[in-house]
Amino acid sequence: MSSSSNLKAVPAAAETAPPRRERRKEARPGELLDAALDLFVEKGFAATRSEEVAARAGVSKGTLFLYFPSKEELFKAVVRENISGRFAEWNEEFEAFEGSTPDMVRYCMRVWWERLGATRASGITKLMISEARNFPDLAAFYQQEVIQPAHELMRRILQRGVARGEFRPLDIDYAVFSISAPMIFLIMMKHSLGACVPRDYAVDPERYIASQVEILLNGMCK
Incomplete structure (x- = not known):
C-alpha cells in the first residue's frame, strides 16, 4: 500500500x-x-x-x-479487532437465518468475501500461512481465535443441512475443509500471484465464489 x-x-x-x-x-x-x-x-x-x-x-x-x-x-x-471479534455477530446471523441450508452456504461464502476476504484484513491469513512456523505462539493463538471458531460455525451449518434432510450424510470434520479451502485459495491469489501479475492471474471473486459454492452444493445436497 x-x-x-x-x-x-x-x-x-x-x-x-x-x-x-x-x-x-x-x-x-x-x-x-x-x-x-x-x-x-x-x-x-x-x-x-x-x-x-x-x-x-x-x-x-x-x-x-x-x-x-x-x-x-x-x-x-x-x-481480534478485524477477524475473531466478529464471530459473535456471525453466529447470531446463523441463529436468525430462516432460509434453506444451501442458501445459507451461498450467503456465508459471499458475505465472508465482502466482510473479510475483500478487506485489508484478509492479508493476515497469508501472513499466518507464511510465518506460522517461525512464530508457534502466534500460530497457536490464531488457531484458537480464528480457525477453531470458523470451523465450529461451518460445522453448525453442515449439521443443520444434514439434520433437515437437505444434505446427505457427511464426514463433517473433513467437510468443513471443502468450504474453507476455496476461500483460502482466493486469499492467496489476491495477496500473491494476483497482486504481482494481475493480468495473468485474474480471478473475479464473485464468479469464483458462485462457481465453487455450486460445485460444493452439488456434492452435498440430496
Whole structure:
C-alpha cells in the first residue's frame, strides 16, 4: 500500500516533529491497530518494527507501548479487532437465518468475501500461512481465535443441512475443509500471484465464489 520511500519519510517526520507527537499523544487504540494492520499485511510480522507502526499512526513508540506492551500483543489485538471479534455477530446471523441450508452456504461464502476476504484484513491469513512456523505462539493463538471458531460455525451449518434432510450424510470434520479451502485459495491469489501479475492471474471473486459454492452444493445436497 505504501512505497518504501513513504516508510522512510514518515518515521523521520514523527521523530523530528515534537509538536505533532504532542498533538497525537492521545491517539486512540483503533488508529494504532489500523496502522499495524497495514504494516503487517505489507511487510509480514517479522519485518514489521514497532517504531514503524508508531510512526505510521503519528505517535511515539512509547505511546504505542502504553496500549500494546509488545509487537506480539499488538498483532493479537489486530486479529481480534478485524477477524475473531466478529464471530459473535456471525453466529447470531446463523441463529436468525430462516432460509434453506444451501442458501445459507451461498450467503456465508459471499458475505465472508465482502466482510473479510475483500478487506485489508484478509492479508493476515497469508501472513499466518507464511510465518506460522517461525512464530508457534502466534500460530497457536490464531488457531484458537480464528480457525477453531470458523470451523465450529461451518460445522453448525453442515449439521443443520444434514439434520433437515437437505444434505446427505457427511464426514463433517473433513467437510468443513471443502468450504474453507476455496476461500483460502482466493486469499492467496489476491495477496500473491494476483497482486504481482494481475493480468495473468485474474480471478473475479464473485464468479469464483458462485462457481465453487455450486460445485460444493452439488456434492452435498440430496
